[in-house]
Amino acid sequence: MKNSDRLIRAMIWDRRRRAFFGVLRELRHDRPGFIGLLLLTFFGLFALAAPLIADRSALLAASGRNNPDLAAPSAKFLFGTDEIGRDVLAQLVWGSRVSLFIGLFATLVAVVIGSVVGLVAGYAKGKVSAVLLAIDDFFLVVPFLPLAIVLAVVLGRSPLTLAIVIGFTSWAGSARLIRAQVLTLRERAYVERAQALGAGSWHVIRRHVLPGVAPLIIANATLIVPVAILTESTLSFLGFGDRLSPSWGKLLDGAQSSGSITINAWWYFLPPGLCIIGIVLAFTMLGRALERIFDPRLRGR
Amino acid sequence: MSWRYLLKKVGGAFLTMAVVVVFNFFLFRIVDRDPLAKYRGRSKLTPEQRETMIRRMGLEGSKWDQFVVYVKSVFRLDFGRSFDSTQPVLEEIKMRLPATLLLVGVSTLLTIFIGLYIGTKAGWRRGSRFDKASTSASMVLYSTPEFFFGMLLLAFVAGRTGWFPTGGLRTVGADHDFVGNILDRLHHLVLPMLTLTLGYLGSYALIMRTSMIETLGEDYLVTARAKGLKDSEVMSRHAVPNALLPSVSLIAISCGYIIGGAITTETVFSYPGLGLATANAIQNNDLPMLQALFMLASAAVILFNLIADIIYAFLDPRVKRVE
Numbered sequence: 358m359k360n361s362d363r364l365i366r367a368m369i370w371d372r373r374r375r376a377f378f379g380v381l382r383e384l385r386h387d388r389p390g391f392i393g394l395l396l397l398t399f400f401g402l403f404a405l406a407a408p409l410i411a412d413r414s415a416l417l418a419a420s421g422r423n424n425p426d427l428a429a430p431s432a433k434f435l436f437g438t439d440e441i442g443r444d445v446l447a448q449l450v451w452g453s454r455v456s457l458f459i460g461l462f463a464t465l466v467a468v469v470i471g472s473v474v475g476l477v478a479g480y481a482k483g484k485v486s487a488v489l490l491a492i493d494d495f496f497l498v499v500p501f502l503p504l505a506i507v508l509a510v511v512l513g514r515s516p517l518t519l520a521i522v523i524g525f526t527s528w529a530g531s532a533r534l535i536r537a538q539v540l541t542l543r544e545r546a547y548v549e550r551a552q553a554l555g556a557g558s559w560h561v562i563r564r565h566v567l568p569g570v571a572p573l574i575i576a577n578a579t580l581i582v583p584v585a586i587l588t589e590s591t592l593s594f595l596g597f598g599d600r601l602s603p604s605w606g607k608l609l610d611g612a613q614s615s616g617s618i619t620i621n622a623w624w625y626f627l628p629p630g631l632c633i634i635g636i637v638l639a640f641t642m643l644g645r646a647l648e649r650i651f652d653p654r655l656r657g658r
Numbered sequence: 659m660s661w662r663y664l665l666k667k668v669g670g671a672f673l674t675m676a677v678v679v680v681f682n683f684f685l686f687r688i689v690d691r692d693p694l695a696k697y698r699g700r701s702k703l704t705p706e707q708r709e710t711m712i713r714r715m716g717l718e719g720s721k722w723d724q725f726v727v728y729v730k731s732v733f734r735l736d737f738g739r740s741f742d743s744t745q746p747v748l749e750e751i752k753m754r755l756p757a758t759l760l761l762v763g764v765s766t767l768l769t770i771f772i773g774l775y776i777g778t779k780a781g782w783r784r785g786s787r788f789d790k791a792s793t794s795a796s797m798v799l800y801s802t803p804e805f806f807f808g809m810l811l812l813a814f815v816a817g818r819t820g821w822f823p824t825g826g827l828r829t830v831g832a833d834h835d836f837v838g839n840i841l842d843r844l845h846h847l848v849l850p851m852l853t854l855t856l857g858y859l860g861s862y863a864l865i866m867r868t869s870m871i872e873t874l875g876e877d878y879l880v881t882a883r884a885k886g887l888k889d890s891e892v893m894s895r896h897a898v899p900n901a902l903l904p905s906v907s908l909i910a911i912s913c914g915y916i917i918g919g920a921i922t923t924e925t926v927f928s929y930p931g932l933g934l935a936t937a938n939a940i941q942n943n944d945l946p947m948l949q950a951l952f953m954l955a956s957a958a959v960i961l962f963n964l965i966a967d968i969i970y971a972f973l974d975p976r977v978k979r980v981e
């Protein structure tokens with residue numbers, strides 16, 4: 358019994374590994390998807406290499422005391438300095454971690470809520486499904502930036518709270534998608550067979566329905582990350598977040614409020630803006646490519 | 659369109675708004691234990707001032723009593739007084755509403771027309787040079803935070819050339835006649851409008867392109883071609899109307915995004931509308947103002963969705979049969 362269990366598990370993992378490399382192989386032939394993956398790798402390395410590029414202490418307000426304010430790029434400061442003399446490059450590299458962390462954590466929150474709501478609303482019938490759909494409708498219709506703003510004002514302005522708030526406001530679309538997929542899966546013969554053999558709802562959802570929607574969840578999650586990063590930059594720009602550990606959006610807020618635009622201190626506002634565009638493009642291109650790979654009907658779009 | 663369909667949609671919209679109102683109470687009176695702690699930053703209130711504020715904000719008695727007082731005040735459109743200016747919130751909103759309506763209205767129309775036009779053309783000629791160029795451009799536009807467009811326009815257009823004012827609603831202190839006044843205001847509107855339009859053009863074009871492509875393989879297009887219609891006629895009379903259908907509801911939902919975009923755009927250009935008021939209210943923890951702005955934004959988007967549902971039923975007679 359133990360041995361056959363182990364064998365089945367090994368087979369499952371083998372299949373998953375092959376599926377993973379199969380997706381990678383297909384990605385190599387999907388040009389936008391491949392570019393997205395490369396860009397993403399670049400930003401990932403950039404974030405990992407932060408300690409090698411700049412010391413964290415360069416983020417402290419005191420670090421800029423002896424430097425010129427809003428100085429143009431030079432050999433010492435490749436990206437110039439901000440309004441209190443801090444190195445912009447240091448804030449940019451360390452900011453990549455903040456932006457990525459909030460984007461990924463928010464996506465995790467959104468995917469968990471969206472998957473649970475989508476799976477249950479699709480699998481259960483009757484009142485449970487109707488109530489979940491009504492909640493989903495509410496979150497789809499209510500404008501999500503104002504909603505995120507009032508939540509963040511009441512709950513707090515720290516990066517972690519921001520991530521939770523963003524996740525909490527952006528799951529409705531994926532719940533809808535996942536539910537639609539579950540509705541078709543539950544009518545499949547293998548699901549009916551499992552039910553006929555006496556499998557409980559929980560078992561069927563976990564073993565038969567979830568694997569069927571997993572590709573959709575993965576592609577969808579990849580497309581939530583860029584939206585979460587954009588939302589984070591917007592909220593930071595409006596004053597949330599931490600000035601001493603700035604995300605890219607917070608840097609743009611600093612650039613805006615310090616008047617760097619009026620004196621055309623492009624080295625201050627251009628890099629964080631371009632980084633946001635780059636990372637959002639990377640995730641979007643990769644996500645759309647994954648959608649194409651997982652759903653052959655979308656090929657050729 | 660049947661009355662039943664209309665009634666159902668209108669009822670649904672009212673129900674959603676009711677949930678927004680209840681949610682608002684829950685958030686600001688129950689999750690937030692002490693709303694007064696945020697009053698005017700850290701300045702301490704004397705016990706008497708605190709009493710007055712509690713009475714004025716309807717924070718007396720049990721939560722249920724407070725809820726009744728709150729619901730009554732929402733029906734009277736009485737949102738209390740701004741923590742920041744101490745003026746009634748309703749007056750503050752009335753004062754700033756026209757500027758935002760103008761900005762968001764013009765930008766939304768421009769975004770819809772230009773976006774749908776580009777999406778239609780790109781989808782119809784899928785794989786063409788125009789399609790490739792416009793889809794790449796749309797992706798970049800979609801990936802850019804709209805306020806970054808604003809900053810670029812400010813730095814490189816307004817700053818370098820001086821062709822456009824860098825902010826505000828009109829030239830302060832200038833003495834214009836009626837026409838001059840209108841032109842002056844339009845002059846101030848150009849860059850914020852451009853920012854908002856560029857910020858949301860991409861997603862509309864991508865949505866429309868996808869729905870155009872979905873219609874390409876349909877039988878009715880083959881029929882239309884077989885009848886000998888010209889390519890442009892097949893597109894405008896048979897493909898576009900069908901492709902518009904799924905776009906209508908998606909566009910209604912994304913109107914919420916433009917309202918959100920107005921918040922940052924107005925901040926970049928110090929354009930004194932509701933968006934700038936929202937940004938200021940965030941800075942000042944102005945809870946009464948934020949509550950009202952949140953409810954107003956929700957009401958606007960709910961209304962938009964209702965209109966989209968009604969348009970949808972007119973465009974697609976199948977809707978009433980499904981309902």
